[in-house]
Amino acid sequence: MKVLVLNGSPKSERSNTMNLTHAFLNGAEWTDAEIIDVEKAHVKGCLGCFVCWNQTPGKCVINDGMAEILAKIIAADVIVWSFPLYYFGVPGEMKNLIDRQLPLNLPSQQKHLVISTCGFWTAKGNYDAVIPMFDHFFGNGNYTTIFCGQGELFRVPELKSRTDAYLEIVRRAGAEYAGGGIHPETQEELAAPLYPRGSFEKMANASWGIPNDGDVGIPGDNSLNFTIQMAALYRPDGVERIVEFQYTDIGKTYQILLTKQGSEVITDGFKPYTTRIETPYSVWSAIARNEISGQDALFQRLYKVLGDFNLMLRWDELFGAPAPSKPNDIKSRRKTNMMVLLMPWIAIWTAIAINPAVGGTIGIVIAASVPLLWLVFRPVVYEQISVPIVAGLSLAVLFGTDIRLVVSGSYLIFGLIWTIGAFPKIPLTAHYSAVNYGEEKAFDNPLFISINRILTAAWGGLYLVTPIWTYMLMDTGFSPYIGLINSVLPALMGIFTSWFQKWYPARWARG
């Protein structure tokens, strides 16, 4: 497949639009596409002499690089028209190239793609002059378009997580196009603005040093404009908060008032803060540029957080890029569920103590049904180990082994599994709690891993000592209630776990 890209941006490879075009080419796996920078080709304007029609058919009188481009256009199977929107049209150089196609009888079997970014907040209505022009060239509906507003955001490193999410959609569009056509849902996602109009306009104003209502933008003061841009990304959640930023390396302090309606940055007349972030400006802007993860920076104590830490736990949700819709394979990926691990154990702890024969049978049935649950939930190695152990213990009971030994022994084995589970790179509980912290991404977060290591070890320790009183109590009248008695401590541990998950990072953040 011969793919020719006509890059109409005078910025060559620094073009915003070419970000989209490259993502599309990657998605379509057209890695050997030829790219022509129209600006560098110095294509002169058409003279309108019609010599190419009536005297030298197919040959233009102007002797410049266009003859070579025409040959490439003829040879290509797919032509990608990549350009920025200039005054509701195509840039002049590209228009020259379009005009100079006059000597051609355009081969009708070629496929055409039109990819363009523009500066306004939406592409809607902006291409009203461009679309009819391409309709005339290729016929209405005979070509594919990707028009993207807020194009200048592709050069803002601080917004990379959002623009990357958009480029991922473009990449998917490329793959779908190569496989037959871009799906309507993908088209819809491509047409959605990167940021809501209000946020975009605030950010754009801040980048030009134009004050927004209520804000005091100062041209040339990066830290203030940066803070205003960050505030513009805020998605209100109905809670009023005041976030104070103290940039320790440049000695500047700002407050962002987060209200139910939006956000506002103030530089004096400060109010009592809800959350205060003490950070070098260089660190916070590096986090915004995705050069370092916020969690890593916190773990390395590069910044401190005072006051309410909850805001930090929800930072991505409140200030981050809107989550791109996930490709189907990730969407349908099974999640882990800790109940799958606990269920067979709880069954034998409670049922065997009440009635050995019934309990042993229940243990075997539940252990045997765990593989069925793996059709719905993603299996974790500790569940795979548990199934034969629980089945073995249940069988032992049915063959007459002392239930006192089996029940206490089962707590000991469970405790050992958890204690050992605290040592691997990904501790046991992390496999389950990652579901709430961005799945596999959480495994790269040292704070997440260390919280889970501590929790797994604490739970392991609890179950290692449980057999001691279990063994003693099972010789008394409490024996049938042992399952119930042993649920009290884990319930308290559960409360401790949810408290610890919040307390530990907050304590760390206070420095």
Ligand SMILES: Cc1cc2nc3c(=O)[nH]c(=O)nc-3n(C[C@H](O)[C@H](O)[C@H](O)COP(=O)(O)O)c2cc1C
């Ligand atoms: C001369 C000129 C005219 C422009 N006209 C428009 C316009 O009519 N509508 C718009 O939304 N953006 C307009 N823009 C903004 C560009 O389309 C936008 O910055 C685009 O993302 C640049 O893409 P590029 O980096 O691929 O060249 C214009 C920019 C320039 C320099």
